[in-house]
Each structure stands twice: as structure tokens, then as C-alpha cells.
Amino acid sequence: MNLTIWYYLYFVVIIMSTSMSNWISMWTMLELSSWLMIIISMKNNFMYDLTFKMYLLFSLSSMVLMLFWFTFSMKQEWLLYVIAFKLGIPPLHWWMSWVMKHMSWYTMWWFTTFHKTIPMLISLLVMNNLLPFWWCWLSIIWSSLSFWMSSSMFTIIFYSSCIHTSWLWMTLNDFFSFLFYFCIYSMTMFMVFSLMEYLMYWSMSLELTTVMIILLGIPPSAIFFAKFITLSTYFSHMMMSVWLLLFINITTIFPYTRMIWNAFINNMYSPFSYQQQMKQ
Template sequence: MYNHTTKMLFMMTLIGGMMMTISSNSWLGAWMGLEINLLSFIPLMTNNENIFTTEASMKYFLVQALASSVLIFIVMMIMSVKNEILVLNKFTQPDTMLSLPLMLKMGISPLHWWFPSVMEGLTWLNCLILLTLQKIAPMLLMTNSLDNKSWIMISILMSVIVGSIGGLNQNSIRKMLAYSSINHMGWLLMAMYLSMSTWIIYFIIYVTMTLSIILVMSINQVSLVNQMFVNNIYPINKVMMFMVLMSMAGLPPFLGFLPKWLVIQSMVVNSYVVMSMIMITFSLITLYYYLRMMYAAILLNKSSISWMPPKVTQFNSSMLLSMVMSLLGMMLLPLPLTFYL
């Protein structure tokens, strides 16, 4: 077990590796930053004696090592080929080849197979890091490989479809968040393809929603859908969970609807009407499995034993933090930004 100083050291090197990748002007420097980021996150993942955490960290290490090896191999191959042959055929374009290991690192469909199983074995803090910080550097590297329109559109469609359908039969909230993240990655890729400013707004709001839902679930010690039905969760906390989950699903007038609104508006302006209809349809499926999780939990009566005195709700700091993070999921602050845009 590590102490807090060691955790802070690994977090600093993790963020440093991410910043090194973002600020690098060469693929070799970006690759080095990704490796520093990976080797900083592995000790944070293994800071637990749970066997599921060890298994998840091993899976994550093998997948990320494979993606890094493929990335540096493709970069070296392209550099050697460019010195001899300046023109590449359409199938072996650099942007298509370089996007594959980056998609594997982020868990974007069709290379998403490792993501839900790794999420299942992590603590809530590591889930937050995996869902937010670990996606920044590879996604920004993908801005250099967005020229192949057909490949990007296929990835967006597969991510939206897999992220929606994959979460329907899940009982684990971590796996549901993993499939929801795959769905959001499709929207983020579309936002990045259309406008970088739209992507920045979407990602900031996505990080806010993910932070809110993970803090609420961690405070209330909820990991499975069945635990939403138990009586040891106060009704006010269930309402807070409901607001955060509806914001994550993109239901208006919550905060999660704003970035999808911006993406849909940009898609309609750029004549991607059919694509927008498909993405909206599969987003409704994500809304369905979030509603299914909260519907029974909200409507169930809170039963109590008749000969026991009623339990007084203590307004502690955990409940206050849960309420604050849940209120961030409401669409109150972004309204001036909407009128500005």
C-alpha cells in the first residue's frame, strides 16, 4: 500500500506525461509522454489488495503496451517509407494507420473489448482517472488523423451503437459507465471532426458529469444497480443520483444536453442530417437504461419498522458534497454560454 506522498508523485508524473504528449511536436516525443503516463497509472491501479484490481491492471498494461508498440512501429514504418516512396496508396494512409493504436488506447469501438472489464476491477477514483485524464492525450493526437472521413464516420457509428446497446443488460454501474463512455467517445469524435471549440466544451462538460456521478456513487457506496433499491439510501440522495444520471444521458434541461445540442446543430449545418438522427436514436437507448435503473429506485417506498423510532437524516459533509455535485448536473450555469454561442 502506498502513502499519500507516493500517490501524489504518481499523479504528478501522470499529468506530466499527458502534458508532454500534448505539447510535443514529434511522434517520438508524444509516444514517450504516453509511456510515462501509462507507467504512472499502473501503480495507482495496483494500490489495492483486491484480486479484481490486479487482474484489471494487468489487462490494462497489456492492452496499452500493445497499443504503444503498434504506434511506435507505425511511426517508424511511415518515416522509413516516406524517405523512399512519397506517395502512399489509399489503404495505407498514415492517418488511418495511426488512428488504430490511439483508438485502442481510448477504448473506442471497434477496439473497445477491454474497457468494460478493466473498469469493473477499479476503484472509483481510478475509474475517474481512466474515464477523463487518460483520454485527453490520445484524443488530441487523433486530431492529426481526422482526414480519412469514411474511417472516422465508421468509428463514430460503431461507438454510438456499441455504447448504447452494450449497457442494456448490465448490472454493474461501472460497466454501465464504461459503455456510456464509449457512446460519449463517438460524440466527442464527431465534435472534434466538426469543430475544436465544440470538442473542448463537450469534454469539459463530460468531465464535470463524470466527476459528479462518480462522487455521488462513491459517497453512497453504490456499485450495483440492485443496491439502488435498498432502504439505507436517503430519498434526497436518490433524487441527486437521478439528476446526475439524467444529465449523463443527455436529457434536457440538464447539463449533459448542452454539448449534444451543440454537436447536433453543427452536424445539421454541415449536412450530416442522417448521421445526427442515428446518433440521437441510440442516445435515447442510453437514456432508457439509466431510466430503468432509477425508475424503481425512485418509486419504491422507504419502509421502516413500526416499533423503531424514525431515523433522523444527518446533514453531513458527504451529503452536502453529493448535493453540490448533483446540482452541477443541472443546466443552470451554461445558459449564458448557450446564448453566447
């Protein structure tokens, strides 16, 4: 079957999940999305050991999710760990970077955007909004510190994905804010990964600079306004935490700027050698 058909099927599963309010139905959609993600990854690179490990990770996390739901009394607290693991955000992100390194750029884009929607919708269905906020707060700080210390473009993009996933998770208390942020972020990451896909024939250009500025989340980027709307919902009762998030957001300007500069410098070298450095 053509790979595009699997993407369409995956999108249909996501659309169906948005109209469900039953826990078992949402869990079924989650399993379908995991199965489709494994098929898409397998068709892209034919690495069957990667496929098996993805299957093992997704299956075990889903089993633990069901176990916590039916066994433990503190369901929300335990479910928070499982959903954070499925989203691949710190400190439970160790598996995601390894999986992403073996994916094509377009599959990586899908994996870092659409694949994360159903776990977020499940958290909206079964959790108090304050629980994801504190996990996202920790994840944003962790990711910001981690990619400050990295010069690899892949690592910077990976931790950038973790940061934006955390912001997306925080916007779920307002679905329209979530939808706005998700659309802007997905389109931006599609442009980034499209550039990476054709990097052998690409040189430093205005397009890369533009998408990096959008990812920075500073005015006039639409992501800035999405973050501002998100923070405004928490500002009245979590002022200190919100100010800290604003400060962390400012400090992340440096890694993005360094990535643009490195791309400019590496443009002087062979594009083939630069392509090999991308996923180190």
C-alpha cells in the first residue's frame, strides 16, 4: 500500500479521536495511532529492529496505562507519567531521540507533531489541568538547559520539539488556543524538515532563517502570541512560575541563533559532509 494512504488513515484516526469522550474509545484510538506509526516508520527505512523496539515501547506503555487506570486509586498522578512517556518529554524522553535518529525527516515531522495529539486529548479527558502544567514546566526547563549545551542541529531540533510539545500540552485548557498553536507549530516544523530533507542541494537561505525565527517564539512570530495566550490563563494564580517560563523562553534564543550561524558557516564546506553531521 502507498505510504500516503497510511498517513491519511492516521489523520482519520486523529479526527475521530477528537469527537470521543469515552475512555476506552480514546485508548483504542491511541493503539491504532501507535500501530500506524510503526507501519509508517517500517515502510520508510525497513529497520525491523527499530520497528520491534517501537512496538515494544508502545505496547508496554499502553499496558501500564491500562493497569494504572484499573488498579491504582491515584489514577491522575500515575497516568501523568505514562502520557509524558508517550509524548516523549523530559525526563522521560530517553527513547524518543534514539527512535527519531532512524527516521526520515518527513516521518520525524509526523512523529513530533500529529503523533502526540491523541495522548494529549486523553490527558484532557481524564486529568486536572494543573498536573500537566507542572510537568510541562519541568520539561521546558530541562530541555532549555539541555540544548544550551549542544551544538548538534539534530539535538537542538529534538529539544525544541520537547519544548513546543510541553507548551502545546499546557494550552489544552483552551482547545482553540491548542488548535492555533498546533497548526502554526506543525506548519513551521514541516518547513524545517523539508529543508533538512533536501539539504544536499540547499545552501544558507532566507527560508531557514525565517522558520527559525518563527520557532524562537518572539514577536512577530505567531508562536509568540500562542504562548502569550497560554500564559495568560495561568498568570492570575501562578505568577512566579509564569515569569520563570518567560525568562527561560528568552534564554532559548541563543541555541537557535547558534544553529543559524552554524548553518551559515557549514555552507562553506561540502554539503555531503554536512548532511552526515545532521543526525549526530
